[in-house]
Amino acid sequence: xxxxxxxxxxxxxxxxxxxxxxxxxxxxxxxxxxxxxxxxxxxxxxxxxxxxxxxxxxxxxxxxxxxxxxxxxxxxxxxxxxxxxxxxxxxxxxxxxxxxxxxxxxxxxxxxxxxxxxxxxxxxxxxxxxxxxxxxxxxxxxxxxxxxxxxxxxxxxxxxxxxxxxxxxxxxxxxxxxxxxxxxxxxxxxxxxxxxxxxxxxxxxxxxxxxxxxxxxxxxxxxxxxxxxxxxxxxxxxxxxxxxxxxxxxxxxxxxxxxxxxxxxxxxxxxxxxxxxxxxxxxxxxxxxxxxxxxxxxxxxxxxxxxxxxxxxxxxxxxxxxxxxxxxxxxxxxxxxxxxxxxxxxxxxxxxxxxxxxxxxxxxxxxxxxxxxxxxxxxxxxxxxxxxx
Numbered sequence: 001x002x003x004x005x006x007x008x009x010x011x012x013x014x015x016x017x018x019x020x021x022x023x024x025x026x027x028x029x030x031x032x033x034x035x036x037x038x039x040x041x042x043x044x045x046x047x048x049x050x051x052x053x054x055x056x057x058x059x060x061x062x063x064x065x066x067x068x069x070x071x072x073x074x075x076x077x078x079x080x081x082x083x084x085x086x087x088x089x090x091x092x093x094x095x096x097x098x099x100x101x102x103x104x105x106x107x108x109x110x111x112x113x114x115x116x117x118x119x120x121x122x123x124x125x126x127x128x129x130x131x132x133x134x135x136x137x138x139x140x141x142x143x144x145x146x147x148x149x150x151x152x153x154x155x156x157x158x159x160x161x162x163x164x165x166x167x168x169x170x171x172x173x174x175x176x177x178x179x180x181x182x183x184x185x186x187x188x189x190x191x192x193x194x195x196x197x198x199x200x201x202x203x204x205x206x207x208x209x210x211x212x213x214x215x216x217x218x219x220x221x222x223x224x225x226x227x228x229x230x231x232x233x234x235x236x237x238x239x240x241x242x243x244x245x246x247x248x249x250x251x252x253x254x255x256x257x258x259x260x261x262x263x264x265x266x267x268x269x270x271x272x273x274x275x276x277x278x279x280x281x282x283x284x285x286x287x288x289x290x291x292x293x294x295x296x297x298x299x300x301x302x303x304x305x306x307x308x309x310x311x312x313x314x315x316x317x318x319x320x321x322x323x324x325x326x327x328x329x330x331x332x333x334x335x336x337x338x339x340x341x342x343x344x345x346x347x348x349x350x351x352x353x354x355x356x357x358x359x360x361x362x363x364x365x366x367x368x369x370x371x372x373x374x375x376x377x378x379x380x381x382x383x384x385x386x387x388x389x
Contacts, residue, residue: 008032009086017143031056038087087129105165108172117213123206131201163192338376
């Protein structure tokens with residue numbers, strides 16, 4: 001054996017704790033500790049010193065010149081036992097976890113029993129080297145991440161399932177909306193687990209719930225799932241119909257504005273106003289009516305027509321003139337007289353027929369009933385009395 005040993009870490013980053021193979025080394029041996037590491041020096045079964053990054057000279061009771069003499073009573077084995085453990089302080093990422101059985105709880109929103117599973121990842125680092133070494137490693141030479149994951153598996157199965165059920169109940173997380181809240185759900189579970197890991201000298205740096213295994217296919221679960229999503233579908237459909245109605249109203253309003261702008265531009269181009277256009281439409285409608293009775297019932301005066309305007313005044317006045325042609329306001333229409341002998345039309349106040357020369361009666365009114373004759377004849381068409389010659 002060399003007079004002095006150089007003791008340094010020879011493991012990898014996936015190892016939490018690694019024991020140096022050199023034991024019972026001589027005093028003045030050199031200990032080298034790298035960054036992100038710690039080393040614990042054991043002497044005679046006791047953890048004496050904790051060393052951080054740097055180079056150290058170890059003082060043991062093993063003196064090279066006296067070892068052969070002191071080891072004789074023990075058969076060549078040094079009675080001054082010493083050893084060094086290296087602890088990797090780096091954060092160990094992507095350590096997978098998952099429940100080995102379903103978590104049973106009552107869904108807080110719809111109040112039905114449900115079973116779910118969960119899985120994810122976590123990252124760990126050593127927070128207390130001495131505590132981890134004493135509580136988990138003991139006399140083992142190495143503690144890798146796989147060994148640590150195996151140890152914490154049973155631990156997690158008990159703790160995580162309990163905390164998941166508690167968090168689902170207290171936070172009233174809807175099972176159909178849990179995927180939207182995985183981040184806050186993960187944070188809540190991590191907070192509950194922190195103290196449990198620290199009891200073993202391990203820090204839980206990150207904890208992620210990445211998957212919630214739901215009981216798809218279970219009739220009861222599917223029934224509530226359909227109920228949950230149908231109510232949101234009804235709300236979405238109602239909102240869509242409301243939006244469509246608003247869009248249709250806006251479209252109609254825009255069309256009306258465009259049409260109004262077009263009409264206003266047309267009036268401006270042709271040189272008349274809205275009031276003039278309305279007057280023209282009224283006059284045109286009046287011209288289509290027969291006789292003066294309908295026109296009079298409409299309450300239309302000539303003064304209104306005259307004030308329509310210079311631009312369409314000519315067209316309106318023409319329509320009015322055509323409507324009033326042959327009409328006499330305030331008087332009865334003129335009655336034509338006919339010859340009693342030949343039926344020819346007589347001139348006004350004629351005493352003899354210009355066609356046959358027959359003398360004409362002086363009266364064109366029935367002396368008995370007062371009926372005004374409008375056609376030639378010998379008898380009154382109303383009472384039958386003989387007409388005077």
